[in-house]
Amino acid sequence: MDRNVVIGFILIGLVLMIWLWMNAPPPPQSTSKLDSLAVNQQVNRIDTSGSIIGERKTTLPTHDTLGRYFLHLKEGKKKTLIIETDRYRAKVSTMGGAIHSWELTQYKTWDNHPVSLINKSDGGEFNLLFCSSDGKLISTKDLFFESNYTDGQLIKLSESDSFAIDFYLNIDKHSRIVKTLIFRGDLYSYDVTLKFEGMANIISNFAYQVTWETGLRYMEHNSVDESNYAKAFALVGGELPEIDATSFNEVVKDSNISGRVMWVATRNKYFALAIIPKGKDSQRAYLEGIRTHLPDEGVKENYSIAIEMPFTGRSLESDRFTVFMGPLDFDIVKRYNVGLEKIMSLGAAWIIRPISEYVIIPLFKFLRLFIPNYGVVLIIFSFIVKIVLHPLSKTSMKSMQKMQALQPMINEIKEKYKEDPQKMNKQVMRLYKEYGVNPAGGCLPLLLQLPILYALWAVFSSAIQLRQASFIWWIHDLSIPDAVARLPFKIPIFNINEISGLALLMGITMLIQQKMSVKDPRQKMMVWLMPILMTLMFTGFPSGLNLYYFVFNLLSIGQQAWINKQHKNEPLRKVEQKKSGSGFISRIAKDLPLKK
Numbered sequence: 001m002d003r004n005v006v007i008g009f010i011l012i013g014l015v016l017m018i019w020l021w022m023n024a025p026p027p028p029q030s031t032s033k034l035d036s037l038a039v040n041q042q043v044n045r046i047d048t049s050g051s052i053i054g055e056r057k058t059t060l061p062t063h064d065t066l067g068r069y070f071l072h073l074k075e076g077k078k079k080t081l082i083i084e085t086d087r088y089r090a091k092v093s094t095m096g097g098a099i100h101s102w103e104l105t106q107y108k109t110w111d112n113h114p115v116s117l118i119n120k121s122d123g124g125e126f127n128l129l130f131c132s133s134d135g136k137l138i139s140t141k142d143l144f145f146e147s148n149y150t151d152g153q154l155i156k157l158s159e160s161d162s163f164a165i166d167f168y169l170n171i172d173k174h175s176r177i178v179k180t181l182i183f184r185g186d187l188y189s190y191d192v193t194l195k196f197e198g199m200a201n202i203i204s205n206f207a208y209q210v211t212w213e214t215g216l217r218y219m220e221h222n223s224v225d226e227s228n229y230a231k232a233f234a235l236v237g238g239e240l241p242e243i244d245a246t247s248f249n250e251v252v253k254d255s256n257i258s259g260r261v262m263w264v265a266t267r268n269k270y271f272a273l274a275i276i277p278k279g280k281d282s283q284r285a286y287l288e289g290i291r292t293h294l295p296d297e298g299v300k301e302n303y304s305i306a307i308e309m310p311f312t313g314r315s316l317e318s319d320r321f322t323v324f325m326g327p328l329d330f331d332i333v334k335r336y337n338v339g340l341e342k343i344m345s346l347g348a349a350w351i352i353r354p355i356s357e358y359v360i361i362p363l364f365k366f367l368r369l370f371i372p373n374y375g376v377v378l379i380i381f382s383f384i385v386k387i388v389l390h391p392l393s394k395t396s397m398k399s400m401q402k403m404q405a406l407q408p409m410i411n412e413i414k415e416k417y418k419e420d421p422q423k424m425n426k427q428v429m430r431l432y433k434e435y436g437v438n439p440a441g442g443c444l445p446l447l448l449q450l451p452i453l454y455a456l457w458a459v460f461s462s463a464i465q466l467r468q469a470s471f472i473w474w475i476h477d478l479s480i481p482d483a484v485a486r487l488p489f490k491i492p493i494f495n496i497n498e499i500s501g502l503a504l505l506m507g508i509t510m511l512i513q514q515k516m517s518v519k520d521p522r523q524k525m526m527v528w529l530m531p532i533l534m535t536l537m538f539t540g541f542p543s544g545l546n547l548y549y550f551v552f553n554l555l556s557i558g559q560q561a562w563i564n565k566q567h568k569n570e571p572l573r574k575v576e577q578k579k580s581g582s583g584f585i586s587r588i589a590k591d592l593p594l595k596k
Contacts, residue, residue: 076144188326
């Protein structure tokens with residue numbers, strides 16, 4: 001490598017350090033009364049024109065906020081119904097006619113509790129919000145529905161079973177809202193049918209909203225890492241607007257998403273929630289989020305989502321929705337056939353994502369059919385990728401080997417023409433041409449590999465299949481760092497105080513690679529600098545990802561040793577230069593008769 005390459009590596013290291021510094025979580029700050037108020041507020045309040053106007057406090061004021069139509073529904077009997085399937089355990093209640101609990105039976109939290117996606121203390125979810133004709137803002141979350149089940153009743157569903165339950169919000173003898181929840185044993189979702197009977201003179205502004213105000217609960221030990229993946233989305237007219245709350249105690253919202261809304265959704269690292277309207281076109285979506293501090297330098301991001309639906313004022317109207325609450329597994333979300341897989345972190349859509357979606361994920365699933373341990377799957381995966389990339393890697397290594405062989409001659413030229421840089425560069429390029437060496441030959445194959453390597457990082461860094469999957473020895477969870485030691489202090493910029501065993505092994509293999517490929521004494525610092533920087537950077541990565549790169553580096557070392565052995569005593573040879581006029585056109589011209 002010449003001086004420009006060395007400068008390039010230094011710049012890469014600086015960029016990595018600046019990037020890590022910019023993305024390091026700031027220290028916790030004291031929360032003022034105004035901040036606490038912002039944390040406890042909710043979104044999706046509509047005024048008499050049917051648009052969002054700000055926040056609504058969870059606690060209702062003491063004065064009348066329900067008006068003459070709904071005041072009598074503020075009190076009632078709270079009954080709970082339990083639905084159990086092989087996938088989830090749900091609790092629904094007559095309060096709001098809503099889902100109050102949704103536990104995924106096949107997944108556990110970091111401390112071995114059932115994964116519960118709903119914040120139980122905040123009440124039920126999937127509620128209606130609208131303005132009444134007497135000017136009141138009505139949320140069905142605080143109203144009591146009626147239903148014909150007994151309190152605590154348990155319904156168990158097999159894979160092929162389904163179950164429907166009706167909730168009635170009886171306004172008067174002629175007007176009511178019927179909310180039907182339909183559960184199936186083979187899906188991570190339930191369907192909702194809404195019927196508005198005689199509500200034409202009660203719901204104003206020709207619109208209502210379906211809302212989910214409390215987002216998703218966190219499940220992982222590292223809340224900062226989980227927050228890095230948390231966002232809210234809406235799919236509208238083929239576009240995917242999203243919001244990401246990155247500043248503490250600052251509400252981020254997007255209430256100008258108008259058009260045909262296919263769905264709204266929010267996610268954390270491994271799980272997602274989505275509201276999907278069926279049949280009638282929705283007309284607007286609302287997204288809002290806030291980022292707050294947690295104890296021990298933790299972070300929490302909470303997102304609220306809503307869809308606005310048209311209400312035409314007929315005597316009988318109905319709408320249908322599907323509410324998904326489940327794991328971010330590509331096959332599961334793809335099954336809904338509405339583009340819900342777009343919220344998965346699979347890399348840039350134009351080049352990286354197709355590699356992730358059509359190559360890496362299918363191959364990963366195929367290997368899993370025969371190999372029960374995901375750690376072994378990652379090792380086999382490393383072998384396959386190395387074989388696929390072998391031609392590019394071989395070209396790169398051979399080119400670098402030639403560059404090393406030419407280095408003494410290049411040094412002589414630099415010493416000879418050190419007073420004339422222009423002539424020095426000209427002589428170096430002549431040397432490259434004589435020996436058929438492309439100075440970019442070692443870098444170009446590496447650049448061609450980058451889309452594949454980045455796609456692997458995108459898939460493995462958030463693959464739910466690796467969540468809580470153990471491997472061997474100290475590696476108990478391939479989705480989190482494999483800490484083998486804890487430091488009494490945090491390393492500046494990188495903000496880490498743990499040492500990852502696999503990241504350390506990966507750094508050692510990178511150092512061996514550098515020593516095998518870099519022979520210039522002036523680049524001795526780079527031989528050590530890059531492995532150290534990459535080790536520190538990868539310490540916070542999932543152990544499954546570090547396992548893959550460690551094995552990949554081991555294979556690269558073996559490949560480099562094999563190539564070095566093959567070409568160890570191979571002398572440098574000048575390539576035969578093509579003479580001018582010896583090409584195809586010249587040979588044709590030579591055979592043409594000349595005019596006299």
